[in-house]
Amino acid sequence: MATSDLSQGQLDEIYAFAVDLGRQAGQLLLNRVEKRIAGDSQSVEEKDSAVDIVTQTDEDVEIFIRTAIEKKYPSHKFLGEESYAKGQSRGYLIDEQPTWCVDPLDGTVNFTHIFPMFCVSIGFLVNHRPVIGVIYAPFQDQLFSSCVNRGAWLNEKSRLPLLQYPSVPPLPANAPSQCILSCEWGKDRRDVPDGNLHRKIESFVNLAAEVGSRGGKGGMVHGVRSLGSATLDLAYVAMGSFDIWWEGGCWEWDVAAGIAILLEAGGLVTTANPPEDPDTAPIEDVRLGSRLYLAIRPAGPSKIETGRQSQERTVREVWRRVRELAYTRPGA
Numbered sequence: 229m230a231t232s233d234l235s236q237g238q239l240d241e242i243y244a245f246a247v248d249l250g251r252q253a254g255q256l257l258l259n260r261v262e263k264r265i266a267g268d269s270q271s272v273e274e275k276d277s278a279v280d281i282v283t284q285t286d287e288d289v290e291i292f293i294r295t296a297i298e299k300k301y302p303s304h305k306f307l308g309e310e311s312y313a314k315g316q317s318r319g320y321l322i323d324e325q326p327t328w329c330v331d332p333l334d335g336t337v338n339f340t341h342i343f344p345m346f347c348v349s350i351g352f353l354v355n356h357r358p359v360i361g362v363i364y365a366p367f368q369d370q371l372f373s374s375c376v377n378r379g380a381w382l383n384e385k386s387r388l389p390l391l392q393y394p395s396v397p398p399l400p401a402n403a404p405s406q407c408i409l410s411c412e413w414g415k416d417r418r419d420v421p422d423g424n425l426h427r428k429i430e431s432f433v434n435l436a437a438e439v440g441s442r443g444g445k446g447g448m449v450h451g452v453r454s455l456g457s458a459t460l461d462l463a464y465v466a467m468g469s470f471d472i473w474w475e476g477g478c479w480e481w482d483v484a485a486g487i488a489i490l491l492e493a494g495g496l497v498t499t500a501n502p503p504e505d506p507d508t509a510p511i512e513d514v515r516l517g518s519r520l521y522l523a524i525r526p527a528g529p530s531k532i533e534t535g536r537q538s539q540e541r542t543v544r545e546v547w548r549r550v551r552e553l554a555y556t557r558p559g560a
């Protein structure tokens with residue numbers, strides 16, 4: 229079945245199912261935290277490195293979600309972080325078919341430390357496009373959700389972005405100054421001079437340093453934040469709480485739901501890597517499996533620009549200050 233075969237009515241039904249599923253799965257995450265607080269132990273296994281971990285909770289919650297989806301929508305494809313990680317391929321498996329792209333526990337490291345930024349993340353895609361997103365962070369009881377043409381919401385009652393009246397604020401005229409930058413240290417910790425870790429840090433410092441410094445690259449952002457959950461980073465961009473999210477290295481299940489929500493809220497998502505000419509290169513839509521993401525919050529018009537113009541200006545200002553990241557991906 230192709231996208232065009234799904235009517236808005238069918239999408240609405242899938243959306244309601246996904247919201248309910250997200251809430252139930254999030255409750256399971258919370259139950260496990262409560263059990264730990266009461267003294268239960270927790271098994272943690274390493275995947276690719278000591279910072280790439282999986283708990284029994286990730287696996288149990290993925291099975292719970294997968295079983296519910298297979299029962300309700302047996303013709304849909306399912307891609308989950310934990311079942312994917314057990315496979316041999318690192319290829320990009322999403323095609324035009326209706327596909328659920330799920331991270332049962334995004335922010336696993338946070339979860340193991342009981343740092344509240346963990347959540348379940350459920351994306352639904354058709355024709356490669358994330359059309360439904362549900363993110364539920366149970367410790368904070370925050371539910372982010374969206375469906376194409378239905379808006380993006382916090383707890384089903386506050387429309388995103390949060391500041392809408394009298395209009396969505398434009399991006400600052402001197403962005404990235406006055407912006408909150410969200411970024412992640414990631415899991416590639418190789419301490420090699422030109423590795424991703426060093427390239428990220430150089431980019432963070434460029435964006436943070438005072439204006440006029442670093443050969444003109446100093447961006448003097450208002451603040452730098454790392455939530456430790458890519459999908460929540462995107463939800464916070466959709467809220468308008470973060471202005472910019474720049475990240476490389478995470479995977480489609482880390483971003484599918486967050487991108488759906490951000491796009492529906494009016495945000496922009498493109499590639500993290502600066503093109504040869506950042507001033508004039510076209511600003512293309514992000515490729516979901518590219519592992520390279522630059523997200524800009526929803527923006528309204530100012531006296532001299534449309535919201536989209538201010539988003540594109542901000543993209544170019546970020547591109548001028550960041551290093552190219554080296555994350556590869558067969559088939560994306």
Ligand code: IPD
Nearest residue numbers: 334335336412414456457458478
């Ligand atoms: C991780 C988080 C983190 C990002 C990593 C992801 P996980 O997901 O989203 O913010 O920097 O790249 O792998 O492992 O907690 O599901």
